[in-house]
Amino acid sequence: MKNTAYDVPLFRGLCEFSAMNPISFHVPGHKNGTVFPDFAKATFGPLLSIDFTELTGLDDLHAPTEIIKEAQTRAATFFHADETFFLVGGTTVGNLATILAMCRPGEKLIVQRNSHKSIANGLELAGATPIFLNPMFDSQTDRYIAPSIEGLAKALQAHPDAKGVVLTYPDYYGKTYALKELIDCAHAYQIPVLVDEAHGVHFALGDPFPPSALQLGADVVVQSAHKMAPAMTMASWLHIKSDFVTRDQIQYYLSMLQSSSPSYPLLASLDIARAFLASLTKQDLTRILQSAQQLKEDFAESTHWFVEETSDPLKITLTMKQGHSGYEVAALFEQEGIYPELASHKHILFIHGLGELMRLDEVKLALKRIGQRLKISSNHATIDISGLFQKSYAQLAYTYNEMRMLPTKRMRLEQSIDYIAAEAIIPYPPGIPLVLKGERITNRHAKLVEALIKKGATFQNQYIQTGILVFEEK
CATH class of the missing domain: 3.90.1150.150 (Aspartate Aminotransferase, domain 1)
Structure with a gap:
């Protein structure tokens, strides 16, 4: 790899500041690593030496003008974005901020149904009216894949007042689809497209990898730098390249959702990860x-x-x-x-x-x-996951505002059939809800969840084996 020692302005700035051996009368409380238990100092010590706060010369993530600004600009150049934001709350915070910026309460967003739970959480926080694009089932891989272009076209024809389209590319397994066709379809209605590209940051390297979502015309792309590039966990990028989306609202919600004391080691790892990608020959x-x-x-x-x-x-x-x-x-x-x-x-x-x-x-x-x-192990019955979706797109049974007002109760899963879920049922990983909050629980759902639990699946529902939270009335 090429020498990148002088291509990491944020990391370099932190190291230079640390080398001055400054006297700390400021947070964080470990005081540049001097106040730390001995048993853990050997492991944490090197990182603590650059774990600073917003001191003179170290810039401010929420109003960058110096080394953070320079690092973000270099990232935007590498990824061919109009602007790049550094994220210390994972792709999750980028998805949340963009959805909040895209729509006001009650306004519609067209959303790929098999998206990460952070998308569903963003919809609820925004009070959006989601139109879910149901995915196609691939019998060869026995998985749900992308929505069809026909499904998106039908949803746009029925809901031309949607404020945005939210897609996931690639899927967790690295499978891509004809993303450009879906983006072009949305742009024909002057509707922007957010792409959760958490697993595709390395697509920016070009052949032999698939084209990146930015290259294919997406307006906002959020990437988990920590998934495929050598950034620390929770470090992500948000890129904007759009005629339909402006930075101001996204930046506003990022400043609201991200910590006012962001981790400098996380930020520096984003600078380093970009330099690493750029250095690959x-x-x-x-x-x-x-x-x-x-x-x-x-x-x-x-x-x-x-x-x-x-x-x-x-x-x-x-x-x-x-x-x-x-x-x-x-x-x-x-x-x-x-x-x-x-x-x-x-x-x-x-x-x-x-x-x-x-x-x-x-x-x-x-x-x-x-x-x-x-x-020498015995074979077991396989699980059939097909047939969950009957239409190309669908809506929730209640609006998020209605759900806030409705009483709930907890029921055993087998008794909850035909009730509306008051919490999402989420196998994790991959973190894609099997049942969304606001969806009607079917017999198919209940049997599938029970079968998955028996097979060893884990769910992000603390009480799922004893009951699921539903709204009181069917």
Whole structure:
């Protein structure tokens, strides 16, 4: 990689300030790392030395004019955006701020149904009226994928007064779709498009990766720098490149939702991650892709799953055969000290990342042991997740304002059929609601949730095994 030591203005500024050995009469309370328990100092110490606050020369995230501004400008240049904001609350805070900026209470947003829970939370905070684009089901991968262009066209024809369209690209597994067609369809109505590109930050590197959402014409794109680039967890970017969206409202809501004391190590990691991406050469990418391909070939030797072809060569998805669940097989990998990104009823996702794997021999040996254990384990009934959506788009049973006023009760899942959910039912990961707050719970939902729990799925609902919160009247 090229030398990037002088291409990180924010990180460099923090290091230079730390090197002056300043005397701290300000927050944070660890006083540049001097007030910290000895047992943890060796681990945290280097980061604490640059964990500052908004001191003279260190700029302010909420009104940047110096090193933060310079770092954000360099990021915008690299990603070909009109403007880039640094986020310390993950892609979540970017999604929330953009949705709040897009619409006023009661106004409509057209939203891809299989989106991250942060999108649903943003809709509720905004008091929006969501029109949900239901995804198509791909029987080959046994997953719900993107909405159809026909579905979006129908929704726009029925709701031309929508204030925006919210899409997810790529999906968690690295699968892309004809995003430009959907963007062009929305733009024909002068409607802006927000894209949650949490898993596609590396698409900015170009071939052999798919085109980025910004390249395809999206107005606002939010990316998790920490997912595929070497930024710290919770560090993300928000990019604007639009004739339909202005920065002022988005910046206003970012200043409202983000901490008034943002983490400088997180911000610096965004500066470093951008420099890392910009420094990657063709030779670097060739070595990375060869490593990912070798890993795929090693996985493909098993008779217990097949390796799915995806748009993103760094995402490796195993689809189970012979009745084994993804949860079951993922547990075997974890027993071998190998931790995948997620498991589902039928899949396991491995993220290779932007580096060469150095322990492939260990992985190959673990694969042999896992294969031997699967040969002697009994097969299990598979779960059918198809048939959840009957229409191309749909609305909630109540508005968010109505839901605030309605009494609720907790019921056992099998008794909640035909009631309206007062909380979302969210398998995590991937964090995409199976049932949205405001959706009617069907027998199909109840049986699917019960089957997933039996298979080992985890849900972000504390009491889901004892009951689900519903509105009192059907």
